[in-house]
Amino acid sequence: MLRGKGWRISVFFDEMMSQEGGTRSPYRDYCGWFEAEDAARIQRKTQQAEAFFRTTGITFNVYGQADADERLIPFDVVPRIISASEWRRLSRGIEQRVRALNAFLHDIYHRQEILRAGRVPTSLIAGNEAFLPMMMGLDPPGGIYTHISGTDIVRTGADEFYVLEDNARTPSGVSYMLENRETMLQMFPELFAKIPVREVSDYPINLLKSLAACAPPACQGTPTVAVLTPGIHNSAYYEHSFLADHMGAELVEGHDLRVVDGRVAMRTTQGYKAIDVLYRRVDDDYLDPLNFRPDSMLGVPGIWDVYRAGGITIANAPGTGIADDKALYSYMPDIIEFYTGEKALLPNVPTWRCSEPDHLREVLDRLPELVVKEVHGSGGYGMLVGPAASRKELAAFRAKLEANPGNYIAQPTLSLSTVPIFTKKGLAPRHVDLRPFVLMSPQGVTITPGGLTRVAMTSGSLVVNSSQGGGTKDTWVLED
């Protein structure tokens, strides 16, 4: 019996089970395999997977907790499966979106035509912390701002996909996408012989190619690529070292770098060696203590001047964070239309901007049914999920909203689709989202088929963030 005892047909769209009780077509082969499997064997494999993650060190640190607390992100062995046609549709929409974002960033830091055309209010840019005036008029090598992005997508029905967020700063999670597949291949090799699943393993090499294609004018010969990490105490350090390792690039910290002869160079055992492309996993503010935060220990004094002179490529480009802004998000359909001349292929989630008085009024009226987020927030911190909040929490949030409305946006609580997870009692539906990873270079846009599926491990929960106890699943895109 495929379904656990706790299973009931829910009001939510389940990606495996149709409302009529049958298996949806992308899952047919998998479910055939699953029904013939011994649950105890899968249970055992689940434990092996956990041991594998621990030994490999695929752990993350939770900010504000003791240093011994390295946690595992729960991994669920039931894959999330996307059909070839669903993926075609998604990837077209994502590519359109990323190209539009890149064009928007170029425009915002040059002629600002979209502001002149009145399609996006000037105040949203001028008053935005993520806007970097120093980027004005500057041309990043290859014209690329968003070398790497992770577009968060949610599903609410068979044909209903929405973009929830554009993570254009430093999206993380790609190492989980790769290790999840690796784990599945080790645990259930027979599945991959039976079901045609598209590969994800070439992500690191595509990343390297994509970064190298954006080498700066000063680069001579084969571009030297390095990954900049805040260090081993950063929560995503595992991912930083993973990507550097798989690209064959050096993993550097601020104190390994200095400006030598107009180039950013890393201290090697044989002296300083120039870096052409820096894939940085530190925020803009920390990049250069001379030009940004003077107290930053994570960056490189003077890197900004080298950047401006064409001595190095910084990926993603400084100032890209403006595209991540949740208030700006609500203008994405206009932005896409403005730069591509097409309607957005993937819709936005309807969004109220609390900065606008009539929006704010409506949000306050309907607070218990909405999700409210900070404009600059991430990681699920500082957000309110109305339907799950207590009366006291609602009141406290109401006060925050009234005090600083410009800091918030609100969205309807979406009926996120579910995919079953494997529990001791059998399969049980849990809410999921999807983060595909997108690479952009002058040579084009590359999207790895699938991405990272995050899953809320608690029944009924809509919060999938790993910092809030969410887990992950392997994501399969089927071949045609």
Next chain:
Amino acid sequence: MLGKTAGSLFWMARYLERSENNARLIDAGFRIALTRSATAPAEWKSVLVTAGVNQAFQATHGDYSSARVIDFLLRDPANPSSIISVVKQARDNARTARTALTRETWEAVNTSWMTLVALLKRPVREDDLPDVLTTIRQQSAQVRGAINGTMLRNDGYYFSLLGTLLERADNTARILDVKYYLLLPSVAHIGTTIDNVQWETILRSVSAHRAYRWLYGAEISALKIAEFLILYRQMPRSLAFCCERMEDNLGQLAEGYGEPTEAGRMAAALNRERLAGPIQSIFDGGLHEYVTGFLRATAALARQIERDYRFVE
């Protein structure tokens, strides 16, 4: 390779070697404590001095009871040389140098850390101590095996090996430094035998009491023991073995990089001037002075390696 990475490999290997050496020291000390309870406190003190943490111990503990010393050496996070601190440092360095390690090596280091954290969660009962010490040594051996079996013989490998050898030479010299007074009287009075249990302790702390028997038979002489630990090139924990290998490794690095270094010259001088023998001349010049001089020379060598290969700015 980044200078920082080279430094992390060097220190990862040093810390792993230290965990193993400290396990041996505890083992040897524990044996004395069991068989000669009257001399136990003195023996524990010399173990602490050898590990370089006697002052830290005194500051917080005072009397040298077996239970306290063992706990301090195994589990105390305030003791920078406790097994748990040292293994944590090894792992942190391995994480920093992760891109220069093979997956097998990293997993061996990480597994070793996880195993010991679990093993040392609670104070270790004396009954369990031998097993715990064996596990510590085995974990270190597993990492060494992974390094040996999977790492490319390039600069990263040589930096890690240099760390191992330097730490090991330092450890053997420290044992001699603490115990030299046991060896001295018997040289002055030829014919008197030195305390059997004591010399066995020395050899046990470098896991070489059986090897010594095979080489020298029943003859227990201070001169022979010192020769074995200092000059015997087939003994993997002797000063001569370690220094000869360090010179080799520095030579390999210089060749790979196409640039000879000051550290390479220092290692060659160390071998030429201090390890050519014979053992009698070392005793003539004073064993204590010799060992002190050797420790100074290896410390200077470590600093020079760090400078030549830019571990830090």
